[in-house]
Every structure is written in structure tokens, then in C-alpha cells.
Amino acid sequence: MHPGRQLAVLGAIFVVLYLLVFFAGGASGSFTDRLHPKLGLDLVGGTQATYIASVQGGQVPSKESMEQARGIIEQRVNALGVSEAEVVIQGDRNIVVSLAGKADDQLKDLSQAAQMRFRLLVGTTGDVSSVALNPPSAAPSAAPSGAAPSGSAAPSAGASAPAATSVPSSGGQGGGEVVKAPTPSATPSASPSAPAPSASAQAPASPDQEAARAAVQKKVGAAAWAAAEKLTAPVDLSSNPKAGLPFAPFAKLSGEEVNALSPQMQYNVPTIGCKQLDDRPNGAIDDVKTQVVACYQSAKILLDKAPVVGDDINKASPQLDQQSGQWVVSLDFKSEGSTKWAALTRQAFEATATDPCYVAAQSLYGSIEHCAVAVVLDKNVISAPQIQGVLTGTSQITGQFNAGSAKQLADQLNFGALPVTFSSGPAQTVSATLGIQQLQAGLLAAAIGMGLVAIYAFFYYRLLGSVIFMSLILSGLLTFGALVFLGRTVGFTLTLAGIAGFIVSLGVAADSFVIYFERLKDEIHDGRSPRSAVPRAWARARRTIISANAITILAAVVLYIVSVGAVQGFAFALGLSTVLDLIVVFLFRHPIMTMFASTKAFLSPRVSGLGRVLRRASTDPKEA
Structure with missing residues (x-):
């Protein structure tokens, strides 16, 4: 040798x-x-954050839900299995996470529910970024075409205005791909592009919701409430700025108060803006059986029921796209989920020019060929791309991801959504044990x-x-x-x-x-x-x-x-x-x-x- x-x-x-x-x-x-x-927490100390669980009506979450949430949070923070975070349940509704060193960036997104929904875009009211949050002393005016977005939803994964794409499947029907939404060629019109959500699309209100709505009705006044209930479509402020005056009290509502309103009222009332919609509590638009209202590119949009959800995804993985050189999150659907995804993309692809989804996409993007499907993560619409074919293969979420944010989103989807919603409690520095x-x-x-x-x-x-x-x-x-x-x-x-x-x-x-x-x-x-x-x-x-x-x-x-x-x-x-x-x-x-x-x-x-x-x-x- x-x-x-x-x-x-x-x-x-x-x-x-x-x-x-x-x-x-x-x-x-x-x-x-x-x-x-x-070095670990036992040697150098670190950061400790508390997350407070909440369910609708202020009820105490079950022990099973809390244990499931604890396990998911632990998996998220220990995605690589060697960071040795301490994740414990304290009391009935608190989860305490401790990480070694300064871990503020790692802790800030742990409590996000990671509820992913795929919804057909069926309506848009145009740019509402400049809607006043206080009752105007004069007639409100429509947002100028160059207004900078101030209330648009920001993707929780750190991506800015991403879009969804799809890897063409050799066995797919019609092939095709989901392409990035084109830049609008004209300023979106404020005129209604789709009917308001119908009463049949809404789930019956619970006693807690009825009580919250009664409180909001008292706050805005009987006249404003009655005017809002009569609306069957969004109010067009571009042609008549004074049309928003009867609804001025709604601009005073907080995000939690806006969440008590029905999607029909959230969508139709012109003085409810993106800032209020973004401030709604976690889980505000998670219900898969109802239409929901959100914001995208400064526009208030109406989204249909969610036939495809995060549980239909078999595996999510961060990948570096060879063509664009950008990080993407690749989605592989389960067998049943793939069938649902193909049905949703077929509905969007085969829609005619008179369908509400086609009119909505036309209003939002200016020039389109097919309907758009919104990819919704928790409260945020992280993309709303047009559908260019019936998709049965692997799909991707693309955007301005880096390696860390793409992996974070993939981990959230792989480890599952939290069974209860959380709000961030106090964070503090802890000494070494x-x-x-x-x-x-x-x-x-x-x-x-x-x-x-x-x-x-x-x-x-x-x-x-x-x-x-x-x-x-x-x-x-x-x-x-x-x-x-x-x-x-x-x-x-x-x-x-x-x-x-x-x-x-x-x-x-x-x-x-x-x-x-x-x-x-x-x-x-x-x-x-x-x-x-x-x-x-x-x-x-x-x-x-x-x-x-x-x-x-x-x-x-x-x-x-x-x-x-x-x-x-x-x-x-x-x-x-x-x-x-x-x-x-x-x-x-x-x-x-x-x-x-x-x-x-x-x-x-x-x-x-x-x-x-x-x-x-x-x-x-x-x-x-």
C-alpha cells in the first residue's frame, strides 16, 4: 500500500x-x-416565547388539540432535528418555546396556523388601498391609479407577490401550466365584477357571532347597518364618491370587529379596507365551506369555497428552479387531492367569458385568458395565478423566496396546520440552566x-x-x-x-x-x-x-x-x-x-x- x-x-x-x-x-x-x-439552552441561555391558544367563543381548547399543536410547533422549530428546542404546555392554553441564543427570527412565525386553501377568484372591487380608516369629512374619492399598496396581504413565508406554477404532467389532461399573473395593463376598475356572496353560501352564524355582530351594529349605528344589509354588490366609488358616505362608520371598525361581519358585508361595504381585513384574527378565512374576502395587490377580492386544502398535499419541498434560478416550493398532491386539484383547475380553465371568475380575473389583471385560482395561506393570498390547463402533476408556489423562507413554508405544510389558533404572548430572555x-x-x-x-x-x-x-x-x-x-x-x-x-x-x-x-x-x-x-x-x-x-x-x-x-x-x-x-x-x-x-x-x-x-x-x- x-x-x-x-x-x-x-x-x-x-x-x-x-x-x-x-x-x-x-x-x-x-x-x-x-x-x-x-451552544444549547442549558449552557448559554436563550429566548423564551409564549403562545396563547384561542378558539371561537373564548372556549378552552381540548388537551388533544393542545398536544397536537405542541407537537407541530416542536417539529417546525426542530425541522432539522438537532436544535433541541424546549416546547412545553403551560396551563390550559399556553405553549412555551425556548431556544438557545437570540432566536427572535425563528420564533416569530411558529404560531402561524399554516392553513392552506386553494380558492377560485370570483370577484374584485378594485384598488381599495387608500380607503380612509376614519369617517371622511367630505366625500371619499376613489384610489388613484398610482396609489401605493398599504393594506395588501404579505405572504407569511416571506415571499413578495409570489405566483403559482406547475410542472407539466405527462399524464395530465390537456397539459398546461399555472403561469405567473401578468402585470395589469390598466388600472382595475372599481365596478363590481361578480355578484356578492349569496346567503346560501354562508354558514349559519353561531350565538357568539350573533352577539359580536350585534355589538358592531350598535357601534356603526342603525342607519349605516341597514344600508349595508341592503347591498347586493360592491359600491362603485369611482363614479360616485359620495356613495360611500352612508358607510363611513364602518371605517372605524377594528379587524376583529370586521371579522364578525358576514363575507357579503365585508365585500360590499366600500369603507372596509385592506388594513382592516389584514387585521382580522388568525383563522378568519379558514372555513372551506363558505366564500371569503381577502386582499391581493391592493384590491379587495372575493374567493369561492375551498375544494382543495393543505391536507390534500402529500409533500412540500423547497427547490431551486433551474430555469429562473429562484427558490420555489414544490407540491405533490395525494391521490384524492390530485383529483380535487384537477377538478378545480378544469373549472378555471374551461370557464367562459361570462363566468364570474373570468370577469373577476379580467378586472384584476386587465388582460387574461382564463380564470385565476388563489393560493391562500392563513389570512394571506400569497398568489392568484391564471390557470392555463387542467393540472394533474406536481405544482409549485413561486415568488421572491430565499432558501430559508422556502424551507419554512414547506416545513409548515409538511408538519400540518395547527388545530387551534394562537396569538403571540410575552417573549423574554432566559438564563442558562x-x-x-x-x-x-x-x-x-x-x-x-x-x-x-x-x-x-x-x-x-x-x-x-x-x-x-x-x-x-x-x-x-x-x-x-x-x-x-x-x-x-x-x-x-x-x-x-x-x-x-x-x-x-x-x-x-x-x-x-x-x-x-x-x-x-x-x-x-x-x-x-x-x-x-x-x-x-x-x-x-x-x-x-x-x-x-x-x-x-x-x-x-x-x-x-x-x-x-x-x-x-x-x-x-x-x-x-x-x-x-x-x-x-x-x-x-x-x-x-x-x-x-x-x-x-x-x-x-x-x-x-x-x-x-x-x-x-x-x-x-x-x-x-
Whole structure:
């Protein structure tokens, strides 16, 4: 063999790893700062956020719903399985999430319900971005064509005005794709483009809703309420600005008060604007059996019932689109969901020019060929693309995503929607449960233990002890570089449990030394020369070493899959360090032993550590 080649490969691995540590994965700060691993909550403290569950009517959510929500939130924050967040239920309606370090960005979107709905666009009232929120002293005027959107919904995934596309399916009927909505060629008209939602489309109001509507009726006054109830279509303010005066009190309503109104009233009343619609509570437009009102591109739009929902999606995954170079979220539908999706796209594709959805899309976009289907996530319309064919294949949500926001949306869809809605409670900084001093004490104890192992190795194996010592050093450097890089790129958090996993792996590494060296002694005892005994001992020992390490890795994988939190971190650390130890075994230990076998020191019983085995072999030589 050529040991120099294997050592060169190991050197190249070290160079690449530490180049990644110092210059990749968002590395910043001084070189010392770049060598800091990501520490867990028990070592450095972190951020704690509280989410308060609420259901309609102020009822207490069931224990089953809270436990399901806790599990979904934990899956979201531990999407990679190694960040070791603490997610616990407190009381009847609180879920507390604790993450190591400053985690405000990670915590802010955890409570989003992630209810995805696909709805046909059936109406639009045009630009309502400049609707006054206070009763006007003069007649309200229509929004100018150049008005900047102030109340349009922003996608929760961080995308700005994304659109949906679809990968054409070879087995699809008619092929086609869902294309990005074109830029409007003309200012949308404020004239009504579709009938208001009919009474048959609305679910009966609950007693709580009736009480809330009564309170709103009292606030706006009998005259304004009566005028709103008589509306059967949106009021056209572009031709008659004074037509909005009777409805001025509705501009004073909050988002929660607007949510108490029927979709018919939300859509038809001209002084209810996008700001109020966006301020409605979570879950405001989740009902799949009714039409709903939302905002998109500053326009108030009417959406039909939702025949396709997030539960119809089998898998969502972030992907980098090869043609556009942009991040997208790919959607694979379940069998039944694919059938529903094909039926919805067929309805949009085959609509005629007199259908409400066609008129609505024409009003919103100026020039269209087919109806549009809105992709709704919670309260936000994240896209409303036109349908260019009957779709049966894989579809995509596209937009101004980056890798993080695309993955976040995919994770929300994969892990499911929260069974109850949450509002964000207080967030605070928490101190470490163990602290840096305990970490330093633990590392000091580990160093002392490793030093004792090295002393014993030199005493028992002498020259071979240097192989043990150097192997442990190299394995430690590989492990340290890997955990720093993984902490920065995939969120691996080093906790006390993880440190325990790394220390346990040292025992596995020590076992492989014993197996190899004792096999080497057996070969020499059988009469072979040290130079001949090294490769033969390696050939026999490596099978045992691989088997022992494979069992450890398999146990770590199983433990990682079936566990959560700190135990999962222990399993990850144990598996990672065992894999890295195997790399050191094959690329350093065997090559260096081959090199040592050619030295005079290795042939000396007093220096090599082979002791009386070499003396016996020298008095009774045999052919190797």
C-alpha cells in the first residue's frame, strides 16, 4: 500500500473542513469567533416565547388539540432535528418555546396556523388601498391609479407577490401550466365584477357571532347597518364618491370587529379596507365551506369555497428552479387531492367569458385568458395565478423566496396546520440552566480523563501509544470542525447531552485500538515479522472494527429517530463522532502503522510496546 496517499486524503479533508468553518455557511467576525460552536439552552441561555391558544367563543381548547399543536410547533422549530428546542404546555392554553441564543427570527412565525386553501377568484372591487380608516369629512374619492399598496396581504413565508406554477404532467389532461399573473395593463376598475356572496353560501352564524355582530351594529349605528344589509354588490366609488358616505362608520371598525361581519358585508361595504381585513384574527378565512374576502395587490377580492386544502398535499419541498434560478416550493398532491386539484383547475380553465371568475380575473389583471385560482395561506393570498390547463402533476408556489423562507413554508405544510389558533404572548430572555462555568468544568474533567487515557496508552503500548494519542487528537479536531460548521448551517446545538455523546464515542475509538493492537500481537506471536504482521492484523481487525462501529451507528440512528430533544442530540453526536472515528481509522491509523513497521524503533521490544511478544518471536523465528 501507499500510506502517503491515504494521509494526503486525510489532510485534504481537514483543509476542506476548516475552509468551510472559516469561510462558508455565513461565517463572520474574527477567526476566533468563527470557531465558536452553537451552544444549547442549558449552557448559554436563550429566548423564551409564549403562545396563547384561542378558539371561537373564548372556549378552552381540548388537551388533544393542545398536544397536537405542541407537537407541530416542536417539529417546525426542530425541522432539522438537532436544535433541541424546549416546547412545553403551560396551563390550559399556553405553549412555551425556548431556544438557545437570540432566536427572535425563528420564533416569530411558529404560531402561524399554516392553513392552506386553494380558492377560485370570483370577484374584485378594485384598488381599495387608500380607503380612509376614519369617517371622511367630505366625500371619499376613489384610489388613484398610482396609489401605493398599504393594506395588501404579505405572504407569511416571506415571499413578495409570489405566483403559482406547475410542472407539466405527462399524464395530465390537456397539459398546461399555472403561469405567473401578468402585470395589469390598466388600472382595475372599481365596478363590481361578480355578484356578492349569496346567503346560501354562508354558514349559519353561531350565538357568539350573533352577539359580536350585534355589538358592531350598535357601534356603526342603525342607519349605516341597514344600508349595508341592503347591498347586493360592491359600491362603485369611482363614479360616485359620495356613495360611500352612508358607510363611513364602518371605517372605524377594528379587524376583529370586521371579522364578525358576514363575507357579503365585508365585500360590499366600500369603507372596509385592506388594513382592516389584514387585521382580522388568525383563522378568519379558514372555513372551506363558505366564500371569503381577502386582499391581493391592493384590491379587495372575493374567493369561492375551498375544494382543495393543505391536507390534500402529500409533500412540500423547497427547490431551486433551474430555469429562473429562484427558490420555489414544490407540491405533490395525494391521490384524492390530485383529483380535487384537477377538478378545480378544469373549472378555471374551461370557464367562459361570462363566468364570474373570468370577469373577476379580467378586472384584476386587465388582460387574461382564463380564470385565476388563489393560493391562500392563513389570512394571506400569497398568489392568484391564471390557470392555463387542467393540472394533474406536481405544482409549485413561486415568488421572491430565499432558501430559508422556502424551507419554512414547506416545513409548515409538511408538519400540518395547527388545530387551534394562537396569538403571540410575552417573549423574554432566559438564563442558562447550567452555564459556562459548568461547561468549563465538564470540559476540564473530559481533558483530565483523556490525559489519563493517554498516560495509560503510553505506559502500556509505548510507541503505539503515540498512535492512539494522535488518532484521538485528529478525531477531536474533525469532530470540533464538524460541529462548528453544522451549528452554523443546519442548526446543530451542542448541549451537555451532546458532549456526553462525544465522550462516549471515545470509548468506541479506544476499543478499536485494543482490537487492532492485540491482533497485531497475535500475528507476531504466531511467528510473523512485525512488518508482515501489520497488514495481516489490519485485514483481520478491520472487519471487527467496522462491525462494532456499524452497530454503534445503527443504535445512534434508531435512537435519533425515536427520540426528541436532548436525547436526539446525544444520538446525533454519538453517530457523528463514530463516523469521523472510522475516517481516522482508515486514513490515519492503518497508514501510520504501516510506516512505523519499517522503522527500527518498531522492532525494539522496549520501544514499540509489543514487549515480550517481540522477544519470543526473536528467539523462535518463523516464516511470515
